[in-house]
Amino acid sequence: MKCRVCRGPAVVDVRRHNANFCEEHFLKLCRDQVEKAIHDHRMLEPGDRVLVAVSGGKDSLALWDILLQLGYETDGLYLGLGIGDYSSESGRFATGFAKERGLNLEEVDISSEYGFDIPGGSRAARRAPCSACGLTKRHLFDEAATRGSYDALATGHNLDDEAAVLLGNVLRWEHEYLGRQRPVLPAGDGFPKKIKPLVRLGEREMAAYCVLRGIDYMVEECPMAEGNRHLAYKEALNGIEDRSPGTKHSFYFGFQERTSVLFAGAGDSAGRPTRCDRCGAPGNSAVCAFCRLMERAGGRLPAAPEPVPVELGATRSNGQGSATT
Amino acid sequence: MDGPMAVSALLSKLEIPRDTVLVIRDGTLVPGDAMLGPDDHIEIRPVISGGRS
Numbered sequence: 001m002k003c004r005v006c007r008g009p010a011v012v013d014v015r016r017h018n019a020n021f022c023e024e025h026f027l028k029l030c031r032d033q034v035e036k037a038i039h040d041h042r043m044l045e046p047g048d049r050v051l052v053a054v055s056g057g058k059d060s061l062a063l064w065d066i067l068l069q070l071g072y073e074t075d076g077l078y079l080g081l082g083i084g085d086y087s088s089e090s091g092r093f094a095t096g097f098a099k100e101r102g103l104n105l106e107e108v109d110i111s112s113e114y115g116f117d118i119p120g121g122s123r124a125a126r127r128a129p130c131s132a133c134g135l136t137k138r139h140l141f142d143e144a145a146t147r148g149s150y151d152a153l154a155t156g157h158n159l160d161d162e163a164a165v166l167l168g169n170v171l172r173w174e175h176e177y178l179g180r181q182r183p184v185l186p187a188g189d190g191f192p193k194k195i196k197p198l199v200r201l202g203e204r205e206m207a208a209y210c211v212l213r214g215i216d217y218m219v220e221e222c223p224m225a226e227g228n229r230h231l232a233y234k235e236a237l238n239g240i241e242d243r244s245p246g247t248k249h250s251f252y253f254g255f256q257e258r259t260s261v262l263f264a265g266a267g268d269s270a271g272r273p274t275r276c277d278r279c280g281a282p283g284n285s286a287v288c289a290f291c292r293l294m295e296r297a298g299g300r301l302p303a304a305p306e307p308v309p310v311e312l313g314a315t316r317s318n319g320q321g322s323a324t325t
Numbered sequence: 326m327d328g329p330m331a332v333s334a335l336l337s338k339l340e341i342p343r344d345t346v347l348v349i350r351d352g353t354l355v356p357g358d359a360m361l362g363p364d365d366h367i368e369i370r371p372v373i374s375g376g377r378s
Contacts, residue, residue, distance in 0.1 A: 001356045001358050010356050011353070011354045011355075011356055012354055013356055013357055015343070015344060020356065057374055058374070059374070130375075160373070202344070203373060204344050204345070204347065206372075207347050207370065207372040208354060211347060211349060211352075211354055212354065219370060221371075221373075221374055221375055222374075222375070225374075225375035226375075228375055230375050231373070231375040234373055234375070238342055238344060238345055238373075239342070241344060242343070242344065
């Protein structure tokens with residue numbers, strides 16, 4: 001196999017592009033695809049501050065790496081979800097990535113800070129684990145992005161993820177979810193802007209990117225995701241893609257370009273936006289879904305920080321008013 | 326393997342769709358047409374992740 005660009009020895013094939021690439025040009029392809037997604041969907045402006053949702057897996061670490069190469073100011077946020085060894089291992093990859101590169105990674109352990117974990121929370125709330133996990137992640141990532149005044153929250157959803165979600169939404173005609181299935185959701189009603197810069201790249205490409213860049217990531221899948229519907233949709237699409245490369249891309253981007261307009265507005269918040277009585281998060285119910293889940297699981301919100309005592313001293317005049325020293 | 330075999334042939338024999346894995350030999354990606362020898366140690370690494378929300 002020869003690289004499509006330089007005719008040197010190829011290391012990876014991308015069947016939907018009917019092309020092979022050497023290391024240098026494959027890495028460039030990945031960066032170019034992210035740059036194109038950011039540009040085409042107006043995800044970011046030069047100089048924007050971005051919070052990257054980091055799981056320790058291939059997608060989020062590759063995303064962080066590419067955004068840094070593209071010159072964006074980024075910080076990471078990792079959530080410890082309390083899923084046994086899986087959480088501790090994935091946390092190790094996230095912190096290792098940040099430490100090696102001198103990056104700022106905020107870590108939130110939901111067991112110690114909110115008094116519950118995903119296995120317990122999903123049982124108590126009688127929700128599927130992936131549902132409880134997704135709800136928790138969305139809430140805490142939104143909260144952190146808003147608190148930190150970031151211009152956008154970036155997640156590592158790739159083309160395979162988005163095509164599988166789209167298939168699930170179409171099969172059930174989930175028109176509200178279809179209305180929100182866009183590569184970028186603008187900020188509004190107290191929510192941060194959310195972007196998915198990897199939508200033009202498949203998960204095999206992201207794994208290859210990490211191997212070639214020497215990025216260590218969590219290869220094992222979350223034990224709680226085993227057998228979930230999302231994986232079944234991925235398997236179905238992979239079977240079709242195997243026979244007809246490019247199907248996932250056509251499916252997802254065909255929807256975005258030609259059909260998503262039919263669902264525009266369907267996923268926007270209904271009713272008057274309000275604030276959660278417990279945590280103050282935006283929404284349209286008195287108690288937000290995260291606080292309901294947390295309370296059913298016996299958790300609690302972190303205590304508000306203790307007021308810091310201010311030591312008053314003598315005042316001195318600076319000619320422009322007064323200040324304490 | 327009884328003898329040299331291409332990566333793509335090995336994956337077909339194992340009934341593994343090519344787009345769902347990477348093949349890695351000595352820390353290096355191995356493309357589909359690369360030949361593998363009987364003494365090669367390779368990793369067939371799955372790339373599919375689930376639990377997306």
